[in-house]
Amino acid sequence: MYEMLCAGCGHRTAMMILDEIIKEKNIKEKIIMALDVACCSLLIDYVDYDAIMCAHGRVLDVTKGYKMMRDENIVISYMGDGAAYSIGIEEMIHSARRNDAVLAIVINNGLYSMTGGQVAPTYVGANVNAGVNVNVGVNVNVGADVNVGANVNAGADIIRPIVVTNVDTEGTKLSEPVSNDNNIGFKIENIIGNLPISYFARASITDKENIDTAKKYINTAFDKYIKSGGFNLVELLSPCPTNYKLKPVDMVNVINNGWSKVYKIGEIVNNV
Amino acid sequence: MKRILNGNEAFAYGALAAGIDFYAGYPITPSTDVYEFFEKYGKDYGVKFVHASSEVSAINMIMGASIAGARALTVTSGCGFSLMQETISYMAADFVPSVILNVMREGAGLGDIPRSQGDYNQMTKGGGNGDYHTIVLACSTIKDCVEFPSIAYELSEKYQNPVIITYDSDIAHTKEIVEVPIRIKNDINKLSYTLTGNINNNPKRIQNIYYHDSDYNNTLKNKYELIEENEQRYSDYFTEDANVILVAFSICARICIDVVKRARAEGIKVGLIIPITLYPFPKKVFEKINNCKKIIVVELNILKQMRMDVEYFTKFKYEYYSINSMSTCETVLDILNFIKEHK
Numbered sequence: 001m002y003e004m005l006c007a008g009c010g011h012r013t014a015m016m017i018l019d020e021i022i023k024e025k026n027i028k029e030k031i032i033m034a035l036d037v038a039c040c041s042l043l044i045d046y047v048d049y050d051a052i053m054c055a056h057g058r059v060l061d062v063t064k065g066y067k068m069m070r071d072e073n074i075v076i077s078y079m080g081d082g083a084a085y086s087i088g089i090e091e092m093i094h095s096a097r098r099n100d101a102v103l104a105i106v107i108n109n110g111l112y113s114m115t116g117g118q119v120a121p122t123y124v125g126a127n128v129n130a131g132v133n134v135n136v137g138v139n140v141n142v143g144a145d146v147n148v149g150a151n152v153n154a155g156a157d158i159i160r161p162i163v164v165t166n167v168d169t170e171g172t173k174l175s176e177p178v179s180n181d182n183n184i185g186f187k188i189e190n191i192i193g194n195l196p197i198s199y200f201a202r203a204s205i206t207d208k209e210n211i212d213t214a215k216k217y218i219n220t221a222f223d224k225y226i227k228s229g230g231f232n233l234v235e236l237l238s239p240c241p242t243n244y245k246l247k248p249v250d251m252v253n254v255i256n257n258g259w260s261k262v263y264k265i266g267e268i269v270n271n272v
Numbered sequence: 273m274k275r276i277l278n279g280n281e282a283f284a285y286g287a288l289a290a291g292i293d294f295y296a297g298y299p300i301t302p303s304t305d306v307y308e309f310f311e312k313y314g315k316d317y318g319v320k321f322v323h324a325s326s327e328v329s330a331i332n333m334i335m336g337a338s339i340a341g342a343r344a345l346t347v348t349s350g351c352g353f354s355l356m357q358e359t360i361s362y363m364a365a366d367f368v369p370s371v372i373l374n375v376m377r378e379g380a381g382l383g384d385i386p387r388s389q390g391d392y393n394q395m396t397k398g399g400g401n402g403d404y405h406t407i408v409l410a411c412s413t414i415k416d417c418v419e420f421p422s423i424a425y426e427l428s429e430k431y432q433n434p435v436i437i438t439y440d441s442d443i444a445h446t447k448e449i450v451e452v453p454i455r456i457k458n459d460i461n462k463l464s465y466t467l468t469g470n471i472n473n474n475p476k477r478i479q480n481i482y483y484h485d486s487d488y489n490n491t492l493k494n495k496y497e498l499i500e501e502n503e504q505r506y507s508d509y510f511t512e513d514a515n516v517i518l519v520a521f522s523i524c525a526r527i528c529i530d531v532v533k534r535a536r537a538e539g540i541k542v543g544l545i546i547p548i549t550l551y552p553f554p555k556k557v558f559e560k561i562n563n564c565k566k567i568i569v570v571e572l573n574i575l576k577q578m579r580m581d582v583e584y585f586t587k588f589k590y591e592y593y594s595i596n597s598m599s600t601c602e603t604v605l606d607i608l609n610f611i612k613e614h615k
């Protein structure tokens with residue numbers, strides 16, 4: 001299944017959820033998949049839907065143009081966090097402000113994956129052991145400001161952030177919750193949360209429980225989109241074991257015990 | 273119906289006649305009349321209109337509408353046209369049709385808004401990254417502005433490639449009486465490659481990187497060979513017996529028509545070639561030339577961009593001269609005097 005992806009990759013899980021939902025709803029003939037570049041684009045040869053590979057960050061514009069011409073189709077905007085929140089943030093805001101008919105899935109793994117793991121705005125880091133979290137926070141700030149570099153670790157991390165040490169495979173402990181610190185990780189709800197959008201939810205795709213929740217949110221997004229259009233976005237905290245240089249199971253722990261504390265999980269905007 | 277229209281308005285009516293369904297754009301002088309036209313009147317004709325957040329966004333909406341089978345349009349100038357290049361390159365590589373109007377601005381960078389033909393190289397050599405061409409149609413009259421959109425959509429759908437229509441700001445803002453054709457309705461289901469959803473268990477994919485395929489490179493190469501073989505378009509005046517031939521497009525072509533008339537009245541054998549397709553360059557027309565020794569390329573850019581093509585495609589076998597400047601056209605008399613001095 002989607003064999004071009006690495007072992008433990010979140011794209012596979014996300015696609016399997018989408019495949020299931022599309023099958024259950026019996027809407028395969030209506031689906032258009034619009035994929036962003038890089039690891040997202042690896043899916044193009046596998047999906048059983050009409051599909052287009054868009055320019056980096058341009059998925060929402062392409063899907064909007066399409067949807068305005070063929071309203072009866074269900075156009076899935078499938079992209080990574082770099083596409084959605086960095087290079088494509090302008091069209092994200094444009095679509096959210098207009099509450100355009102959008103059904104978007106954002107795979108958030110904090111990195112530019114195919115190019116080898118450079119930090120995205122969403123970067124939180126992989127080291128979630130007690131005490132080290134503080135460093136992770138600093139790294140993110142410094143990431144935008146190389147001159148701050150008093151922190152040698154952080155400086156090194158800017159160039160190559162994926163230096164992982166000391167991950168506790170037994171289930172990592174997080175002594176200092178960092179979820180209130182808005183400087184860590186780019187949270188799209190801070191930008192579009194007050195715009196007139198239909199739906200925004202965030203889930204992680206790590207274990208059965210979380211995947212079930214993710215599926216529930218994606219299902220809701222589909223339903224709302226099919227019923228009344230509007231801007232519907234589900235962000236998935238997603239493993240990229242290859243670039244974090246972790247075993248898939250350790251990656252799951254990092255997301256469950258680290259990222260999920262930084263990023264709010266749940267239905268964050270749900271307007272009628 | 274006959275109307276008095278400037279080039280931009282005429283183009284808008286031409287696009288309506290071609291059956292456009294969708295317009296996305298961002299205002300920029302000297303092309304904004306077209307944007308305003310569709311903002312105001314698009315609805316009346318059933319044309320969906322979006323004010324995009326940038327030219328980058330506009331061209332990507334065009335791509336989305338095109339893969340849905342629409343005849344989609346965006347109109348821009350100068351820097352706005354540059355911003356669109358990534359996706360124009362994608363569309364050429366992805367075999368997606370589309371039509372883009374570039375009303376040329378003067379200069380590089382921001383430049384300014386007087387008449388100019390400085391985008392010649394950008395339009396004819398690709399303009400974005402990679403190995404591709406766009407078909408380029410240059411309007412020299414207001415009638416061309418009305419008629420070329422229909423031709424452009426047909427070519428773009430036939431070759432599954434973007435087509436650029438272009439003219440300078442003199443053509444954009446010159447008014448003439450033209451016949452406005454009747455609007456046809458585009459059938460969004462007419463093209464076999466339109467994405468409709470996987471209805472026959474045979475998913476269609478629009479992509480330009482093939483992880484498993486294929487003969488993609490050859491398909492792409494064949495596309496441009498076919499275009500170059502079949503689609504060279506031009507107008508020529510008195511070329512067969514001419515000793516001197518002028519080559520010019522858009523506003524320069526207008527001036528050169530008068531030069532030819534005056535010269536002929538004085539017994540000087542001057543001819544004129546107006547390339548209509550800047551790409552593919554109409555090299556076939558030069559094969560019909562007999563007596564000519566001298567070619568004068570009249571253009572509005574300081575780098576003599578079109579002259580390089582003229583020299584290359586005529587195999588460097590004539591004496592070549594340029595009358596060129598960034599934004600000021602030489603007058604009919606200036607050009608005539610130049611011809612006399614170089615007889």
Ligand code: SF4
Pocket residue numbers: 004005006007008009010011039109113114239240241242243
């Ligand atoms: S690099 Fe990361 S995101 Fe890309 S396929 Fe591998 S695991 Fe998935």
